[in-house]
Amino acid sequence: MGVGTRPTDPVEIEAALLDEAAGTCHGRLTVTLVGLLERQNTATATFADLVAPIERQEFSARVDVRIPDEARRRPVWATAAHLALLQETLELERAPLRRIIATLNAAIARRQGVDDFWPEGRLNAGIACAAAGDYKEANQLIGAAEDILHGWHPAAESDRAA
Numbered sequence: 363m364g365v366g367t368r369p370t371d372p373v374e375i376e377a378a379l380l381d382e383a384a385g386t387c388h389g390r391l392t393v394t395l396v397g398l399l400e401r402q403n404t405a406t407a408t409f410a411d412l413v414a415p416i417e418r419q420e421f422s423a424r425v426d427v428r429i430p431d432e433a434r435r436r437p438v439w440a441t442a443a444h445l446a447l448l449q450e451t452l453e454l455e456r457a458p459l460r461r462i463i464a465t466l467n468a469a470i471a472r473r474q475g476v477d478d479f480w481p482e483g484r485l486n487a488g489i490a491c492a493a494a495g496d497y498k499e500a501n502q503l504i505g506a507a508e509d510i511l512h513g514w515h516p517a518a519e520s521d522r523a524a
Contacts, residue, residue: 402438410434452495459494463487481510 398412413429466487473480488503 399438407438408435409438412438456494459490463490463494466490479510481507484510 394415395412398415399407402411409429413434466483470480470483470487473483484503484507488500488507491497491500491503
């Protein structure tokens with residue numbers, strides 16, 4: 363994606379007849395575009411995927427298809443509605459993980475209250491955070507589990523100093 367463009371910015375594709383006297387080919391261009399749209403994978407199709415076959419068609423000498431360079435690699439179906447639906451789907455998929463994380467964090471806090479630092483719980487919570495896409499929290503939890511397993515913990519340090 364080019365600098366300054368977002369997936370939801372409109373893309374202007376312009377098709378212009380180069381030789382008006384040679385007759386029209388707009389009907390064939392439309393049929394070709396519709397056929398290409400039907401055959402494309404909606405999850406991965408880019409504007410370049412649609413334009414390249416048109417540029418190779420028999421009427422390409424009479425039609426100039428213009429598309430901004432920064433839009434060529436952009437997905438065709440990356441609209442605001444599509445992105446919102448994708449985000450909602452991801453949130454639905456992550457909801458059970460968020461419940462697991464909340465349960466594990468509550469258990470970690472309870473056990474820590476009685477000086478049980480439970481590295482396995484932190485490791486499991488870290489894995490669940492990673493699966494939910496929260497890599498910063500996952501890294502912190504897994505790092506804390508490693509520290510506990512290697513014998514270091516802030517509470518243990520204060521006990522040694524006393």
